[in-house]
Amino acid sequence: MSAPISIAFIGLGVMGGPMAGHLARAGHRVTAYNRSPERADKWREIWAAEGLDIAFAPSPADSAPGSDIVFTCVGNDEDLAEVTTGEAGVLASMAPGSLLVDHTTTSADMARSLARSCAARGIGFVDAPVSGGEAGAVNGQLAIMCGGSADDLARARPVMEAYAKAIVHVGAAGAGQTAKMANQMAIAGVLAGLSEAVRLAEAAGLDVDRTYEAISGGAAQSWQMDNRWTTMTKGEFDFGFAVDWMRKDLGYALAEARRLGLAAPVTALVDQFYADVQAAGGGRKDTSALITRLPRRVPEEG
Incomplete structure (x- = not known):
């Protein structure tokens, strides 16, 4: 761990807050x-109960002066x-020599543009998208x-x-975001297969618990499983x-694939499956809700 420094943290969602x-x-x-005062108040209460001394700023620009x-x-x-x-963005008040680290999942073009700014x-500047979900953020295992x-x-x-279990330098600005696109494409494909399984x-x-026990120790094993x-x-x-959020990420991935002249038919198909889940009111559900597209069939007797 590094010696204590001054830090500004913008965005206290399910990932940023932890x-x-x-x-x-x-x-x-x-x-x-x-940006949401209600969420800021939530974290203010959580951190105060834990005895953490975290200040709050009224705008991004107000959070940045003096931050390393x-x-x-x-x-x-x-x-x-x-x-x-x-x-009211942070760049206007950040000092030369300071560092901006972005954990948002964005397009690679956005990362490259921000690097130039x-x-x-x-x-x-470092574009540093994360994987591991809310549990990874809470447990410091991203x-x-x-x-x-x-x-x-x-x-x-x-x-x-x-808050990391692994930090990998993939390449120049924008490379982190492109790697995250590959990550999301892989997850989407795994969840589609897992849903059907x-x-x-x-x-x-079959006893679904026994089935999991039988197949999770072999080549089918995955974090999602x-x-x-x-x-x-x-x-x-x-x-x-x-x-x-997965649809947002897959949109970036499909756009980058098109820019590179690549076909991504599985990703495009699963993205449409997720559109169906959204249309059925499941937009805020976990990505594993992909299975809800597939009706459950009760085995026939005899």
């Missing part, structure tokens, strides 16, 4: 900002532009894929270790990474 808390527990001086590193973890390209290069002001210069990452790495086991009248098989069979989806 991450900011880890930074404060590591001894850093943290100033936080969230500013972290952002918001929703999409437009949200990130608002809190960085917007009228930072460089024009003498500010370092996988972080990073784009940017080696020097900028070297400054960010010991600070990010407060669960429904097959149910329709055949280990963490979602049981909840999918129970129809529990009120947790985890929302379908709405």
Whole structure:
């Protein structure tokens, strides 16, 4: 872990809130900002009960002065532009020599554009999307894929270790976001197959717990199987990474594939399956709710 420094953290969602808390527990001086006052109040109460001294700023720009590193973890390209290069964005008040680390999942173009804006002001930049879901954020076990210069990452790495289990430098600015696209494409494909596997086991009248035990020790094993098989069979989806956010991420991935002249037929198909889940009112459910598209068949007697 690094020596204590001054940090601003913008975006206190299900990922950002726990991450900011880890930074404060590591001894850093943290100033936080969230666009929704209600969510800010929620974290204010949680941290106060824990005895964490985290200040709150009225705007992104007000959080940044004096900060060695500013972290952002918001929703999409437009949200990130608002809190960085917007009228009350952090870049206007960040000092030359400071560092911006973005944990938002965005387009690669957004990351490259923000890197150029930072460089024009003498500010370092790392695009650092994360994987591991809410549980990974809460437990400080996130996988972080990073784009940017080696020097900028070297400054960010010991600070990010407060909530990371793995930090990998993938390449130049935008490379972290492209790696996250690959991550989401892989997850989408696995969940589609897992959904069909669960429904097959149910329709055949198999004991689903025994089926999981039988197949999870072999080549079919995955994080999604280990963490979602049981909840999918129970129809529990009120947790985890929302379908709405997965569709946003898959949209970036499909756009980048088109830019590179690539076909991504499986990703495109699963994206449409998720559109069906959204249309049925499941946009805020966990991504494993993909299984709800497939009706459960009760095995026939005899």
